[in-house]
Amino acid sequence: MSAEVLRKRKGEILISIPPILWLVIFFVIPTFLVIAMAFRSADPYGGIGQEWTLDTIKSLGNPDYPVIIWRTIWLSVLSTAVCILASIPAGYYIARLNKKYQDILLLFIIVPFWINFLIRIFAWKVFLHPEGFFKEALVALKIAAPDTLLLYNTGAVLVVIVYSYLPFALLPIYAAAEKFNFHLLEAAYDLGAGRLQAFVRVFLPGIKQGIITAIVVVFIPALGSYVIPDIVGGTQAEMIGNKIAQRTFIDRNLPHASALSTILALAIIIPSAVALTMRFFKEKNSTSLRLR
Amino acid sequence: MKKLLTFFAAALMAFVSCSKKSNELHIYNWADYMNPAVIEKFEKEYNCKVVINYFDSNEALYAKLKAGATGYDVLFPTSYMSRLMYEQKMIREIDHSKLKNIKNIDMAFVKKGLDPQMRYSVPYMMTFTGIAYNKKKVKNFKPSWSIFERDDLAGRMTLLNDMREVIGAALKYNGYNYNSTNDAELEKAFETVIKWKKNIAKFDVDEAKRGLSSGEFYLIQVYNGDALQLIAENPDLAFATPQEGTALSQDDFVIPVTAKNVELAYKFIDFMLEPENCKANMEFVYYLAPNIAAQKLMSEDFLKDPAVNPPKSILDKSEFLQDLGSNNSKFSALWDKIKSTK
Amino acid sequence: MKKRSRFPFYVTVAILVFFYLPIIIVFMQSFNASRFGGAWKGFTLQWYYRLFADKNIWHALSNTLVIAFGSTFVSIILGTMAAFALYRYKTKLQITHNILIYLPLVIPDILMGISLLLFFVSLRIELSLFTILLSHITFCMSYVAMVVLARFQDFDYSTFEAALDLGATWWIAVKRVLVPYLGPGIAAGGLLAFTLSLDDFVITFFVAGPDSTTLPLYIYSMMRHGSPSVINALSVLMVIFTFIVVFISKKLMEVKE
Numbered sequence: 001m002s003a004e005v006l007r008k009r010k011g012e013i014l015i016s017i018p019p020i021l022w023l024v025i026f027f028v029i030p031t032f033l034v035i036a037m038a039f040r041s042a043d044p045y046g047g048i049g050q051e052w053t054l055d056t057i058k059s060l061g062n063p064d065y066p067v068i069i070w071r072t073i074w075l076s077v078l079s080t081a082v083c084i085l086a087s088i089p090a091g092y093y094i095a096r097l098n099k100k101y102q103d104i105l106l107l108f109i110i111v112p113f114w115i116n117f118l119i120r121i122f123a124w125k126v127f128l129h130p131e132g133f134f135k136e137a138l139v140a141l142k143i144a145a146p147d148t149l150l151l152y153n154t155g156a157v158l159v160v161i162v163y164s165y166l167p168f169a170l171l172p173i174y175a176a177a178e179k180f181n182f183h184l185l186e187a188a189y190d191l192g193a194g195r196l197q198a199f200v201r202v203f204l205p206g207i208k209q210g211i212i213t214a215i216v217v218v219f220i221p222a223l224g225s226y227v228i229p230d231i232v233g234g235t236q237a238e239m240i241g242n243k244i245a246q247r248t249f250i251d252r253n254l255p256h257a258s259a260l261s262t263i264l265a266l267a268i269i270i271p272s273a274v275a276l277t278m279r280f281f282k283e284k285n286s287t288s289l290r291l292r
Numbered sequence: 293m294k295k296l297l298t299f300f301a302a303a304l305m306a307f308v309s310c311s312k313k314s315n316e317l318h319i320y321n322w323a324d325y326m327n328p329a330v331i332e333k334f335e336k337e338y339n340c341k342v343v344i345n346y347f348d349s350n351e352a353l354y355a356k357l358k359a360g361a362t363g364y365d366v367l368f369p370t371s372y373m374s375r376l377m378y379e380q381k382m383i384r385e386i387d388h389s390k391l392k393n394i395k396n397i398d399m400a401f402v403k404k405g406l407d408p409q410m411r412y413s414v415p416y417m418m419t420f421t422g423i424a425y426n427k428k429k430v431k432n433f434k435p436s437w438s439i440f441e442r443d444d445l446a447g448r449m450t451l452l453n454d455m456r457e458v459i460g461a462a463l464k465y466n467g468y469n470y471n472s473t474n475d476a477e478l479e480k481a482f483e484t485v486i487k488w489k490k491n492i493a494k495f496d497v498d499e500a501k502r503g504l505s506s507g508e509f510y511l512i513q514v515y516n517g518d519a520l521q522l523i524a525e526n527p528d529l530a531f532a533t534p535q536e537g538t539a540l541s542q543d544d545f546v547i548p549v550t551a552k553n554v555e556l557a558y559k560f561i562d563f564m565l566e567p568e569n570c571k572a573n574m575e576f577v578y579y580l581a582p583n584i585a586a587q588k589l590m591s592e593d594f595l596k597d598p599a600v601n602p603p604k605s606i607l608d609k610s611e612f613l614q615d616l617g618s619n620n621s622k623f624s625a626l627w628d629k630i631k632s633t634k
Numbered sequence: 635m636k637k638r639s640r641f642p643f644y645v646t647v648a649i650l651v652f653f654y655l656p657i658i659i660v661f662m663q664s665f666n667a668s669r670f671g672g673a674w675k676g677f678t679l680q681w682y683y684r685l686f687a688d689k690n691i692w693h694a695l696s697n698t699l700v701i702a703f704g705s706t707f708v709s710i711i712l713g714t715m716a717a718f719a720l721y722r723y724k725t726k727l728q729i730t731h732n733i734l735i736y737l738p739l740v741i742p743d744i745l746m747g748i749s750l751l752l753f754f755v756s757l758r759i760e761l762s763l764f765t766i767l768l769s770h771i772t773f774c775m776s777y778v779a780m781v782v783l784a785r786f787q788d789f790d791y792s793t794f795e796a797a798l799d800l801g802a803t804w805w806i807a808v809k810r811v812l813v814p815y816l817g818p819g820i821a822a823g824g825l826l827a828f829t830l831s832l833d834d835f836v837i838t839f840f841v842a843g844p845d846s847t848t849l850p851l852y853i854y855s856m857m858r859h860g861s862p863s864v865i866n867a868l869s870v871l872m873v874i875f876t877f878i879v880v881f882i883s884k885k886l887m888e889v890k891e
Contacts, residue, residue, distance in 0.1 A: 012723045016731055019716035019775065023734045026772040030749035037752060044621045045380055046358035064632035090649050093642035105646070107884060112653045114876045117833055118853045119869045123656035125857075126663050126866065130448075131507040131673045133659060149447040151508075152493040163656075166649065195639060216740065224742020226836060231857070234494045238631060241744045246631075248748060248840075251624050252355040257748060265745050272740050273733050318844040323859030345844055346859045360755035363762075363844040498859045506862075507673065525669065 031265065037258035046252030056255045060263070065243075072239040075154065076222035079161040083169035083218045084211060086162075090170060091210070092203065095177035106174070113167035121231050124160045125151065128232070152234030160228045165221060169214035176210025177203075220268060240264055315340040317556045319366045320347060320356075322543070323498050324521060325417075327576035330569050338559055348497040349454040357382055362550035365557040368416060371406045371542045372456075372615040378412040379615075383546040385412050390558040393565035398582040405542055405612070413544035414561055417517070417579035420540045420602055420610065421457055422533040424504060424519035425511040435532035437465040439511065440488035448510040450503065451488065453495035455627035456613055457539060458485060461513065464536050470611040473619040478626055485630050495631075504529065515541075516599050520578035531599045537609030540602075542582070657873060664866035681867035688864070694852035697763060701848065702831040705770035709827045710820060712771070713778025718812075720779070721786040738776040746773060747840030754841060761843035769841050770831045777830060778823035785819025825883070 038056055041049035094105050112120065127134055128150035138144035150156060180203065188198035204211070226241030233242075240260060247257035315338075323346045331342050345364075347353045350373040357364075357377075369377060377383045388394055388410070397415060407413045425433055430445065440449060451458045460470035462481035472478065493509060494500075503509040505522050519531040545561045547554060563569055570586035580600050581587070587595060595601055602610070616623065664682075668675035685691065716735055720728055738746065750769045751761075759765060797807040813820075835850040842851055856865050 008723075012719060012725065012727065015715050016719040016723075016727060019712045019719070019779070020727075020731055020734060022712055022772070022775065023738070026750065026753070026768060027734070027738055027746075030753035031745075033752045033756060034745070034749045044618045045376070046355060064628055067632050067634075086645060086649055089642035089645040093646045096638075103884070105650075107880060108650060109653070111873075111877055111880055112657070114829060114880060115657075115869075115873055116850060116853065118835055118850055118857065119660075119865075119872060120656075122853075122857055122862075122865055122869065123660045126862070127656040127659045129506070129508060133662070133674075134655070147447075149493070152447070163652065166653075170649070220740050221742055224744045226744045227854075235489050235492060235631070236634065241742070244744055244748060248359060248751070249355050250349065250351045252351070252358045253624075254359065254752065258752070261745050261748050265741065268740055268742070269737060272737060276733050276736050277729055316845065320844065343845055343847075345847070346855055348858070359751060360761060361843060362760050499857075502862055505669065 031269075034258045034265065035262050037255050038262045040255045040258075042253045042255045046254075048254060056259045059256070060259055068238055068240060068243055071154070071237070072223060072225075072241075075158060075161065075225075075239065076219055079158055079165065079222050080169075080215055080219040082158075082162050083166050084173075084214055086166065087169040087173040087214060088204070088207075088211070091173035091177040091207070094174050095180065096182065102178075109167055109170055117164065118227065120164060121160055121228055124156070124163065124232055128156060151232055152237075154233065154237045156232040156234075157225075157229045157237045157239075160232050161222050161225060164228065165218040168217045168221075172213040172217070173207060173210040176207035180206045223264065223268070315553075315556070317342045317366070317553055317560055318345070318364045319343070319368075319560070320345050320353065320364045321368045322346065322348065324501075324518060325368065325543075325577055326564075327573045329576075330564070330572045333569070334560060334563050337563070338556065340556060342560075346498075349452075351455065357548065357550075362548075363552055364548055365551040365553045366560055367546050367548055368543050369413075369546060370613060371413065371415075371544055372613045374413040374544045374546050375406045376615045377546065377548075378407075381549065383412055383548050384551070384554070386410055386414060386547070387558070391562045391565065393562050393567075396565055396567060396570070396583045396585040398584050398587075401542075401582040406614070407544075413546050414565070415582050416543050416545050416564070417573075417577065417581050418540070418542055419515045419517060419579050420533065420606075421452070421461070421513065421538050422516055422519065422531055422599070423511060424514045424522060424529055424531045426504065426507070426528050427530050428528050429507075429510040433530075433532070435535050437461050437534045437536055440491055440513075443491055445510055446491040447493050448508075449492045450494055450496050450500040450509055450512045451492050452500075452513050453497050455623050457513065458495070458630075459623055459626060460539050460613070461534075462488070464534075464538065467536075470539050471614045471616065473616055473622055475622075478622060482626055482630065486633055489630065489633075515579075516602075517577045517579035520597075520599055521576075524578070533598070533602060533606050535609075537606065537611070540607070540610050540612045542612070657869075660866050660869050661873075664863070664870045666863070666866075669861065669863060681861075681863045684861070684864050685867045685871070690847070691849070691852060691868070694847045694849045697846060698832060698849040701763060701767050701770055702828050704767050705774050705831045706824050706828045708771045709774035709778050710824045713775040713823060713827075714782050714816065714820060716775065716779040717782035717786055720783055721789070722791070735776050735779045738773050739780065743834070743836035744840075747837040750837065751840040761841055761846070763843075763846040765841045765843070766838050766846055766848065769837050770834065773834075773837065774827035774831055777826050778820075781823035781826060782816060782819045785816055785822075789815060 037048070039052050039054065041051070041053045041055055043049060094102055097105065126132065129135065130149060130151070135144065135148075135150060138148070139146055144150075184202050184206065185198050188202045189195075193201065224241050225239050226245050229237045229239050229242055230245070244257050244260050244264075247253045247260065317340055319342060321344055331344075335342055347356065350370050353367065353369055354373060354377065367383070374383065391414065394410070394414065397410070401418070402408060402410060402415060405415070423435065423439060427433075429448070433439070439445075440451070456470075459478070459481050462484040463472050463477060464470055465484055466477070466480045468474070468477045468481070496503075500509060500512045501514065501518055501522055504512050504514075505526050514531075516531065516533075519529070523529045523531060545564070547557045551557055564573065565583060567583065567585040567589055570581050570583045571589045574581050574586065574590060574594070578600060580595075598606075665677050665679070666674055667678040667680070716731065720732055720735065746769070750765070750772070754761060754765050794807055794811050797811050798804065802810065833850065835854060838848055838851060839854070842848070847855070853865060853868065856862075
C-alpha cells in the first residue's frame with residue numbers, strides 16, 4: 001500500500017469516526033436494545049425479567065393485534081395514495097406557472113408545513129368541533145345532519161394524516177415536475193397521443209423519482225402515527241403507534257412495547273438498507289433531497 | 293463565522309449551567325387538582341419555584357416512574373397506587389415529625405384506608421366517580437351506569453381513559469365488586485363495556501371535561517370535583533352518582549425515593565395541610581379533604597353537598613379501589629381487548 | 635396545440651383551501667369569548683393576555699431554544715463531517731456510513747423515541763434537557779448530512795487538491811475553499827435542523843424529564859389538560875411568526891441570488 005493511499009485512508013477514518021460513532025451509540029445500540037428487550041418478559045409490576053424468552057414475541061399473535069396492524073396499514077396506504085393523487089396534478093400545475101407565481105404558491109404551501117405539528121392537529125380539532133363554524137355551515141348547506149360527528153373516527157384520522165404530510169409529498173413531486181421537459185408532452189400530442197395518454201405515458205414516468213420519494217416520505221411517518229389518532233381518533237382508530245405508547249406509558253410493559261416496535265422497525269429498516277446499498281454507487285450525481 | 297461559533301458555545305454553556313436549579317420543587321399531579329393561588333403563596337413564602345407536570349391515570353403515573361422518570365418531589369397517586377409504589381420501594385416512608393399539620397388529618401377516615409398509620413402516604417383529597425351531563429341535551433336522565441347504553445347519545449359521551457374506572461363501573465353495573473378478579477365476572481363486565489363503547493366518542497379524562505363544557509360531549513364519566521368545577525362555570529351541567537354505586541378514591545401526597553428536594557417536599561405537604569390553604573384548595577377543586585381543621589372552615593352547604601360528600605346510602609354500595617397485585621394483568625389484558633374489539 | 639385541462643388548477647386551489655381553512659378557523663376562535671371554544675360568544679382579547687401572563691410558556695420556550703441551538707450546532711459539525719466522508723470516499727466503510735445516516739430519516743419518530751428511552755434508562759442516565767439534546771442531535775445530524783451532501787454533488791474536488799498542491803495546509807484549505815463553497819448548504823441544513831428540533835414532539839415526549847418541558851410538550855399538556863382557547867391564541871402567534879420567518883428567509887435568498 002502506498003503512502004498516499006495510507007494517508008487517504010487515515011483521513012477517511014478521522015473524518016468518518018465521529019459521525020459513525022455518534023450514530024452507533026445513539027441509534028444502533030438503542031435499536032438493538034429494543035430488539036433485545038422484545039425477548040424479555042415483563043412482570044406485572046413493570047419490571048423486566050432476567051431470562052430470555054420467546055413469549056413476548058409469541059403474544060403478538062394474539063387476535064387483538066391483526067386488527068390494529070391491518071388498520072395501521074390501510075390508513076397509511078390510503079393517506080399516501082390521497083397525498084400522491086392530489087400532489088401530481090398540483091405539482092404539474094405549479095411547475096407550468098411562470099417563475100414568479102411559482103414562488104408565491106410554493107411559499108403558501110411551505111408555510112403550513114413549518115407550523116408546529118401539534119398546532120396543525122389542534123387546528124383540526126377546533127375546525128371539526130361539533131358546535132363550530134364548519135359544522136354549522138355543513139348543516140346549513142344540508143350536507144350534514146345536526147348530529148353528524150366529524151371528529152373521533154378513522155375518517156378524521158385519515159384527513160389529518162393527509163393534512164400533515166401532503167406538503168412533504170407535494171414538494172418532491174413539484175421538484176421533479178419542474179425539471180420535466182414539457183416539450184415532451186407537445187411531442188406526444190403531435191404523435192397523436194390524447195391528453196390523458198400523454199400525461200400517463202410521458203409525464204408520470206418523467207417524474208417517477210419524485211413520486212417514489214413522495215411515497216416514502218408520506219408512508220413511513222404515517223405508519224408510525226401516534227399523536228394524530230391519539231387526538232382526533234376515537235375508540236375505533238388506534239394504530240400501532242398508540243399501542244406502543246400505551247404499552248410504554250400506561251401498561252408498564254416495556255418488553256411488549258419493544259416487540260411491537262421491533263416489528264415496525266424491521267419492516268422499515270430492512271428494505272431501506274437493501275435499497276440504499278444498491279443505490280450507493282449507482283447514484284453519484286443525484287441532487288435529490290429527502291425530506292421527512 | 294467565529295462570532296457564530298462563540299455564540300453557540302455561549303448558548304451551550306448557559307444550557308449546562310441553568311439546567312440545575314436548587315430551589316425548585318417538582319410536583320406530578322392530576323390536572324385542575326390544586327389551587328394555583330395556593331401554590332403561588334407557597335412559592336412566595338419559601339422563595340422557590342414549583343414546577344408542575346400532569347398525568348391522567350394512576351397507571352400512567354406508575355409507568356412514567358418505572359420507565360425511569362426521576363426528579364419529581366411530590367406525587368399524587370390514588371391510595372391503591374401509593375400502596376403498590378410503596379411495596380415496589382418507589383416511595384419514601386413519611387417522617388411525621390416534619391409535618392406539624394398532620395394532626396389536622398381525620399384519623400377516623402385514614403384508619404379505614406390502605407395506609408392506616410400514614411407510613412408512606414398523607415391523604416390529600418377524597419374523590420369518587422360519577423356522571424356529569426348537559427341538562428339541555430340529555431332528556432330523561434337516570435343516574436345509572438346503564439346510561440352509556442343509550443344510543444340516542446351515541447358519539448356524544450365519553451368514558452374515563454382508566455381501566456380500573458371503566459371495567460370497575462361495568463362490574464358494578466352487573467352487581468359485582470369494583471375489585472373483582474373473578475374471570476366470569478370480568479367476562480360479563482367486558483360484554484357490558486363493549487356495549488358502552490359503541491356509543492362513546494373516546495376514552496378520555498381531561499379533554500372530555502373541556503368537551504362537555506364546549507358542547508362537544510353531552511355526558512361524561514368524571515370525578516366528582518372536576519364535574520363541580522365545570523358546573524360552577526356552566527349552569528347547564530349537572531352531576532349525579534350512579535345508583536348502582538361507584539368507586540371511592542383517596543388521593544395521597546407521597547414522596548418518591550428519587551426526590552431531589554425532600555426537605556422542600558415536606559414543607560410543601562405541610563403547607564397544604566394548613567387549614568387555610570387546605571380550605572382554599574377545597575374551594576377551588578370541589579373535593580373534600582379529610583382534614584378536620586380545614587373542614588371546620590368550610591360552609592355547611594359544601595360539606596352537605598352529596599356531590600362533595602357522598603351520603604351513606606351511596607357509600608354503602610361503593611368500594612375503594614384496591615391494588616390487585618398480580619391480577620392487575622387481568623385488567624390490562626381485558627382493557628386491551630376492549631380497545632381493539634369493535 | 636391542445637387546450638390545457640383545468641383540472642390541475644382546481645386541485646391546486648382545493649389544496650390551498652384545505653391547508654388554510656382550519657388555520658383561519660383557529661384565528662377566529664382565538665378571539666372567541668367562549669372559554670372552551672365551540673359557539674361564538676363575543677369578541678375578546680383575554681386569551682392573548684392570559685398567554686403573555688403564563689410564565690411557564692416562556693420557560694418552555696427558552697428550553698426549546700436552548701435545545702434547538704445546541705442540537706443545530708453539534709449536528710452541523712457531525713453532519714458536515716459525514717457528508718464530506720460520504721462524498722469523498724467510496725469504500726465499504728462508507729456503505730455502512732451511508733445506511734447509518736439514512737436510517738434515522740426513515741425510522742418513525744416513535745421508534746426513535748422508545749429506543750432512546752430504553753437506552754438512557756438502561757444506562758441510568760437521568761432524563762433531562764441533556765437527554766433531549768442528545769436525541770435531537772441524533773436525528774438532526776442526518777438531515778444536515780443529506781442537505782450538505784446534496785451541495786457537495788456539484789463540488790469539484792480538484793480545487794481543494796489544487797489548494798493543497800499550492801502549499802495550503804489541510805486546515806487552511808478546508809477553511810478557505812470548502813467552507814465558503816458549502817456555506818449555503820450548511821446554512822440550509824442548519825436551518826432545517828433548527829426547525830426540526832423546535833418542532834419535535836414525539837421523541838422529546840419519550841426522553842423528557844420533569845424539568846425539561848419544551849414548547850411542544852407544553853402545548854400538548856395544554857391541549858390535554860389546559861385551556862384550549864389559550865392554545866388558539868398561541869397558534870395564531872406561531873403562524874404569524876412562521877410567515878414572517880419564511881418570508882424573510884425568502885427575501886434573503888433573493889438578495890443573494
